[in-house]
Amino acid sequence: MPELPEVETIVRELREQVLGETILKVDVRLDKIVRTGARKLPGILEGACIEAVERRGKFIVFSLSGDRYLVVHLKMTGQFLWSLEPNQWPRHVHLKIRFSSGRILLFRDMRQFGRILGLTGADYRSWLVEENLGPDPLELPCAEWCRRLAARRGRIKALLLNQRFLSGMGNIYTDEALHAAGIHPLCPADRLSGRQARRLHQAICSILTEAIHLRGSTTRDYVGLTGVGGEYQGSHQVYGKTGQNCPKCGRPIQKIVAAGRGTHFCPGCQPEP
């Protein structure tokens, strides 16, 4: 479910609540979600103190004392929540972490696509190298963005979704950014003019910033740590608006498949490449 703004929101909420907590007990209820081995996870995490929580693209990274790391990818439907009353848990809770304060953090994931890794320092650093994540869009200077873009021949939508090119963008914000910049999703990256490339950079940054401000988009099941959804869906111009009139030019929003994903765009504002 979550893209950069939703993951950023969750990370900020986690940071407020779990920094300084010591992990006492880890209980894995669905082994396959732990990519580094469900059996080994408690040994890596238990006894460690949470020193930092950060976002790397769409990954959540908990840095723990003793050079240990808990890495989580929420994929489509992963979420964190605080334990409710005992025996009142929702369905699909796959991991339970009990802290020294007595609170219990749950990881829940209806579709079971989410992934969890427990790593010691050397393994964490080699994992980072393997992932080879592209730059975070909010930390990428426009000039470097333009250089990276001009070196690619793929279609712009696929490129924006490629986490090794740029980390954090997903289907919603890609469609919104391309619409704001007036660029067709199938346009080859190296055919964008300098002006288009700069407009796209600006659109991505402003849309992501505003979406973070509104705690992300809730269209189905996304909720933050407190169970509250985001508000940015009210600002969507094209995503999920098939057939509705474009707010900019009035023509009906079209939906096609690009990069294997449902793709929304305005044929008036985003002309064929």
Added chain:
DNA sequence: CCGGTCACCTGAGTGC
């Protein structure tokens, strides 16, 4: 390097 398809899962919505 690039694009397309499928696989991984559960559940909501739609249409008959």
Added chain:
DNA sequence: TGCACTCAGGTGACCG
């Protein structure tokens, strides 16, 4: 009501 079918915020493997 029920059933079949499509689609969903992500990504990785595999193939041409």
